[in-house]
Amino acid sequence: QKAKVKVEKDFIISRIDRRIYGSFIEHLGRAIYTGIYEPAHPEADEQGFRKDVIRLVRDLKVPIIRYPGGNFVSGYNWEDGVGPKELRPKKLELAWRSIEPNEVGVNEFVDWTKKVNSEVMMAINLGTRGIDEARNLVEYCNFPGGTYYSDLRRKHGYEKPHKIKVWNLGNEMDGEWQIGHKLPHEYGRLAREVAKVMRMVDPDIELVVCGSSGPGMPTFPEWERIVLEHTYDVVDYISLHYYANMPGPDHIDLPDNPDLKSFIAKNLVMEDFIKAVVSTIDYVKAVKRTKKDVYISFDEWNVWYHSFKKDKNVEPWQIAPPLLEEDYNFADALLVSNMMITLLKHADRIKIACLAQLVNVLAPITTVKGGIAYRQTIYYPFMHASNYGDGLVLLPKVESPKYDSKLYTDVPLLETVVIYNDEKEEISVFAVNRDVENSLYVEYDLHGFNGFKVEEHIVYDSEDPFAGNTPENPDRVVPRKERNSAKIDGNKLEVVLPKFSWNVIRLK
Ligand code: AHR
Helix, strand or coil, X not given: CEEEEEEECCCEEEECCHHHHEEECCCCCCCCECCCECCCCCCECCCCEEHHHHHHHXXXXXXXXXXXCCHHHHHCCHHHHCCCHHHCCCEEECCCCXXXXXXXXXXXXXXXXXXXXXXXXXXXXXXXXXXXXXXXXXXXXHCCCCCHHHHHHHHCCCCCCCCCCEEEECCCCXXXXXXXXXXXXXXXXXXXXXHHHHHHHCCCCEEEECXXXXXXXXXXXXXXXXXXXXXXXXXXEEEEEEEEXXXXXXXXXXXCCCCHHHHCCCHHHHHHHHHHHHHHHHHHHHHHCCCCCCEEEEEEEEECCCCHHHHCXXXXXXXXCCCCCCCCEHHHHHHHHHHHHHHHHCCCCEEEEEEECCECCCCCEEECCCCCEXXXXXXXXXXXXXXXXXXXXXXXXXXXXXXXXXXXCCEECEEEEEEEECCCCEEEEEEEECCCCCCXXXXXXXXXXXXXXXXXXXXXXXXXXXXXXXXXXXXXXXXXXXXXXXXXXXXXEEEEECCCEEEEEEEC
């Protein structure tokens, strides 16, 4: 089979905002405790953070990390997590039915993000709390000093303000499961007033208002319309969340005959979701007769289904229970690759995105308590995109063979995006071949680009699409380098994509 792609140097979708390679850490399961933080671990630093995890996160080059939730934030009192550790309360954590020891809070997390060369994207609690808590937390984090909350921060050992730039106005407020779930009008009004007051404390912050928790929500997309009609002029981004699962009966890990052809097309559901939200933003922009743009923060996205069943048997009210621990396989990594390409193709509207999450919970990195930290399969495509996906996304014209699956029709075999790094004079081609059985020959016409040579062709594939990495065999599914499979002649690049594979072709 053969596909053709044409790009033109001057036809640009957008310059990539690096925050599209963001991630997320929630006080959930073992993300914090025995994940990033384990004081008794041999690799723990002076603050109790695991240095092996820090190294793996650094390699991912994650510029922004959302914190502290997630559903957790809607019942969280941030004051419990600051000040002397011995005075911090242990609390019932209702969202995940756990016990929260509060050994890590805002200040420690800011320290950790610096260690991993990142910064915090802070969510506030709009479930059980409101304007008062929000303004106090902004004052605590961002005001230099001389007031109650800023001086409290200084007393806690943080002389300089944290200068947290991006703030989420709550989390998934459209969801019935959310502590303090709201109707769109209720949430829109509250979010507007909270946004106004937070900006009074710090006019330099950027604000993300909650969109829908997924395209399947009953209130989507009316939720977006109503919430934006209330908040358009006071926010900068609207959030989207999407988790893909394997089609089949609910709450099982893998069905007997996994429908891989539908599964690997699920980024197209994500794409339709993005387009619908873009249209809703534009509709409200027209209603408001404004020139201001609101962008998208796709602040939760990933694959999630392996842990549904086992989580039902986890005992409640434990500290750091093993929740949402996905053992990702290669097929999951390939869908993550497709989802990453989808986000990049919409880089004109998506300025922030967070792979949810980062350590142990729905994560590219898994830790063994007292033992090793290793890379899940999904680690690799995300790392490649983040490391090699800087610069300008070019508008691709793609001609690809298509297939019908049980759930979707007209699914292209090829998913691809071409990125031109105009500072380094480099091109990165990201490409997925969805074909489970055959390789795919692709011809790229890179119009306007001359003198480029193939630097490397990284291939990520697996004979067994359901193979994954484990503590016993952490390097079972890893990328490899392919020689002589990508050739360039003038501005024509020819490449063979192995069956069911993720490919990075780097040109210099
Ligand atoms: O990322 C796990 C959970 O998924 C988050 O807490 C919540 O926001 C979403 O439903």
